[in-house]
Amino acid sequence: MELLRRLLKVQAALWLVWSIATGLFPRWVMEDLLGQPVLADYVWVRAAAVMGAVLALLMVLVAQKIDELWWWSWAFALLEVGTATAFAINAMFGVPEGADAWPFWVLAAVNGAFGAGLLVGMGIGGQEKPFV
Numbered sequence: 001m002e003l004l005r006r007l008l009k010v011q012a013a014l015w016l017v018w019s020i021a022t023g024l025f026p027r028w029v030m031e032d033l034l035g036q037p038v039l040a041d042y043v044w045v046r047a048a049a050v051m052g053a054v055l056a057l058l059m060v061l062v063a064q065k066i067d068e069l070w071w072w073s074w075a076f077a078l079l080e081v082g083t084a085t086a087f088a089i090n091a092m093f094g095v096p097e098g099a100d101a102w103p104f105w106v107l108a109a110v111n112g113a114f115g116a117g118l119l120v121g122m123g124i125g126g127q128e129k130p131f132v
Helices: 002-024 026-033 043-064 066-093 102-128
Strands: none
Touching: 002 026, 002 043, 002 066, 002 102, 026 043, 043 066, 066 102
């Protein structure tokens, strides 16, 4: 269970930092840091930042009760594998002309690594506390 607890807390910290940065400075993060084209409106970036902060809170909640709720980590594993897939597909086929592709590859790799780590952690957790 310790692997799941640690992964969830690290993920929560990363999601929170990302959410604060994109919520407060969406134009700087998207355009200057990540090399993406100018958006007409940044409300969607800010809304995603709020969702990311709430997600971080839920990750901490599950991490605190991991001995009883380890199987809730499936939701976070699905999130990480799904976003890794979306970012990789976007990096291959959807990057606008003039935009950098590297942020999508980095996000795909980081999310994929967390997804894989959660799956390993749940495998270990399932052996420690099987459904019976």
